[in-house]
Amino acid sequence: MLRVLYLKTDINSMRKTFSGILISLITITSLAQVDPAALEKFAADYAAKHDHFTKEEVMDVLNQAEFQQEIIDKISRPAEGTMTWERYRNIFLKQGRIDAGIEFYKEHKATLERVSTDTGVPTEIILGIIGVETYFGRIKGSYKVLDALYTLGFGYSRRGKFFKSELEKFLTLSKLEELEITEVLGSYAGAMGYTQFMPSSYIAYAKSFEENGTRDLMESPEDAIASVANYLKVHRWKKGQPITSRAEMTRKITGLRKQALRPKNKVSDYTKIGFKPAEELQSDLPATMLIFDKEGKTEHWFGLYNFYVITRYNHSPLYAMAVYQLAQEIKKGFGE
Structure with missing residues (x-):
């Protein structure tokens, strides 16, 4: 019995030793990807500008972050940059997501209608954005936001400055909204909650529905x-x-170059060259021409100013069109 006991003790000791070695290897791998001097500078600069974290406290937070190469790989090939409109649309216009939007509307109808009245933003567009972003809260992201911002801020040179800034904002946000900074989950880019706001957007645009309440987007x-x-x-x-x-051609048009998302022309400028809106539009409305490929054919759409506003949430026209079309499908179920 004693021999067996000693054997078990030795095995437990070996397990602890192995676990310690594994943790050390993970730490070394992470540090190998990140310049320690850059971390020190970030912590010192942040502490000099803010009084709610000391340099040592910032370093303690950073030392709990994990560098993840997978995050770099994912942000290097975003869906909006690699997918066709047809494939992108098929992700978000599935019946399951539409039905979930109708249910979300029924459950939160009073809130949606009150907010829509106060802001002028249509109920269905609010639903379209939450539906595309997180499937109405079902898919909020599985990456630790701290890991994402740490990895991208110190390991993604192409946009490192931006993500370091977002990491700063995340530190500040954790104090403002009393978030557990090492536990908050989000996307691989560091976006959070139902709305998938980046920390800077959370600070700037998040609102509590209740007056003087906390802003809980999670x-x-x-x-x-x-x-x-x-x-x-x-x-x-x-x-x-x-x-x-939708824009219909009244004559064959060739050589139309890609247009800017922000409308620089008017509806009348496009009707003059042979585009006709599927429904009546004021001729003097600011407009651009959107071009999408679907089922081997080219679709043209008038992009009006409010379409451009949706692209401020995500700069992809594929995103904005998916929001719009999902919104229209959900709206059909409002009366059910």
Whole structure:
């Protein structure tokens, strides 16, 4: 019995030793990817600008972050940059997501209608954004936000400055909203909650639905609804104006170059060269021409100012069109 006991003790000791070696190897691998001097500078600079973290406290947070190469790999090939419109659309216009949007509407109808009235942003567009971003809260991300911002800030030179800035904002946000900084989950880019706000957007645009309440985008759908609408309102959503309209050709048009997302022309400029809106539009509305490939054919759409506002949330026209079309499908179920 004693011999067996000693054997078990030796095995437990070996396990502890092996675990310690493994943790050390992970730490060494992480540090090998990140310049320790850059971490020290970041911590010192942050502490000099803010009084809610000392340099030592910032370093303690950073030392708990894990560098993940997978995050670098994912951000290097975002879906909006690699997918066709047809494939991208098929992700977000599935019946399951539409049905989930209708259910979300029924559950939060009073909140949605109140926020829409206050901001001028249509209920269905708020739903379209939450639906595309997180499937109405079902898919909020599985990466630790700290790991994502640490990895991208110190390991992704192409946009390191931006992600270091977001890491700074995340530190500040953790104090403002009393977040557990090492536990918050989000996307591989560091976006969080129902709305998938980056830390800077969380600080700037998040709103509590209740007056003087906390801004909880992780668990509160009411705060998420208020925050999405506030984001679009601040980016100058034009109440009552259309968003987009399918463009039909009245004659063959060739050589049309890619247009800027921000409207620089008018609807009338496009009708003069042979584009006709599928529904009536004011001829003097600012417009651009959107071009999408679907089922081997080219679709043209009038992109109006409110379409451009949606692209301020995500700069991809594929994203904005998916939001719009999902919103229209959900809206059909409002009366059910």
